[in-house]
Amino acid sequence: MRRTSVPVLSLALGAALTLSACGGGGDPLDAGSRSGSQDAGTSSEAAAGTGDGEVIVGSANFPENVLLAEIYAAALDDAGVEVTKRLNIGSREAYMAGLEDGSINLIPEYTGGLATFLNPEIDVTSSEEVLADAQANLPEGLQLLDISAAEDKDSLVVTGETADELGLTSIADLKGKEGDLVLGGPPEFETRPNGVDGLKEVYGLEFGEFRSLAAGSNLTVQALKNGQVDAANIFTTDPAIQENGFVVLEDPESLFAAQNVVPLISSDVVNPAVEEALNAVSAALTTENLTAMMVEVVSEGQDPAQVARAFVDGI
Structure with a gap:
């Protein structure tokens, strides 16, 4: 690939x-x-x-x-x-x-x-x-x-409510729905090969907007919780994922490597x-x-x- x-x-x-x-x-x-x-x-x-x-x-x-x-x-x-x-x-x-x-x-x-x-x-x-x-x-x-x-690993995360509403279990499920969604992530995620460009290249996704957020910070979690972003790049060891019931979308095309x-x-x-x-x-x-x-x-x-x-x- x-x-x-x-x-x-x-x-x-x-x-x-x-x-x-x-x-x-x-x-x-x-x-x-x-x-x-x-x-x-x-x-x-x-x-x-x-x-x-x-x-x-x-x-x-x-x-x-x-x-x-x-x-x-x-x-x-x-x-x-x-x-x-x-x-x-x-x-x-x-x-x-x-x-x-x-x-x-x-x-x-x-x-x-x-x-x-x-x-x-x-x-x-x-x-x-x-x-x-x-x-x-x-x-x-x-x-x-x-x-x-x-x-x-890097991951694409949504709230449980968003996952239920849009029927999301994997990144691929976002296809055709992402145009109305705001994606959040660290500034470099907008230009890295496994970021915005990779989501477009590998999954054909073009989000309506990208919002720059500090890597690994609570700001990203709060933005997702408050609906300021609809999906976010969050590291998989972040305890906020479990604490807030967030859903880590599966990555069937292995955009995010080991x-x-x-x-x-x-x-x-x-x-x-x-x-x-x-x-x-x-x-x-x-x-x-x-x-x-x-x-x-x-x-x-x-x-x-x-x-x-x-x-x-x-x-």
Whole structure:
């Protein structure tokens, strides 16, 4: 199945996106800026690149990725690795620029999203094939460590009422009905191959309107609940799906590829201690325990660093 090709944004644009995506807290990729708490064993000194044995852990700007970054940081700290955290950087376009220029050198990634970003023409969907495609197209100097069983996929979600009213169980069921509907999702969903363009290419869907919403934020949930959007792109581990009785529409054409959580890291900071610590995290992560941790962070308002510490202590 051939997907619509969307040009990958340049690294220069990615760097610019970083500034806008982080809100008023400054640029997390700037050596003088800090995001997130600094745990015991975390470097408090700013650095443009890596120091001797230092690993700079970044995250995208949504709660689950911040949680995963905290888990990586805690595991590395336990392994005696010097860690700096630069969290809430922004979208993939932004943090890939940081990996390229060395201002960060580790980030939690998702195999399907990364593979599609690197190769918009990707036409495989299984975990093994998606991983292989991503590895084949990685920029020089970057590598993937062990993937986890934990998977958080993009999905198209509607309320239970909308599903009943329109007879929806799969994305394909939207055909012929979507022209009167508003689709919500993060800004990049409008241009990514598995977003608005992919829905048109794969399912023949053209929504009446696209409304830009923050990735992984409560704003998306509220917009769906309040009827400001009729369908929304929500990650499958988001506890709001179950809490609100939302319906995840099936994806029979596999528009959304496998999305296993995996560490993406600069090769020059990989050593046995780093690799062992991060691979142990991947071995322990499952979709179930990741979803449970997201309930603690999103629904219960717990500190991601504390939730991460409890998880790492249990490995």
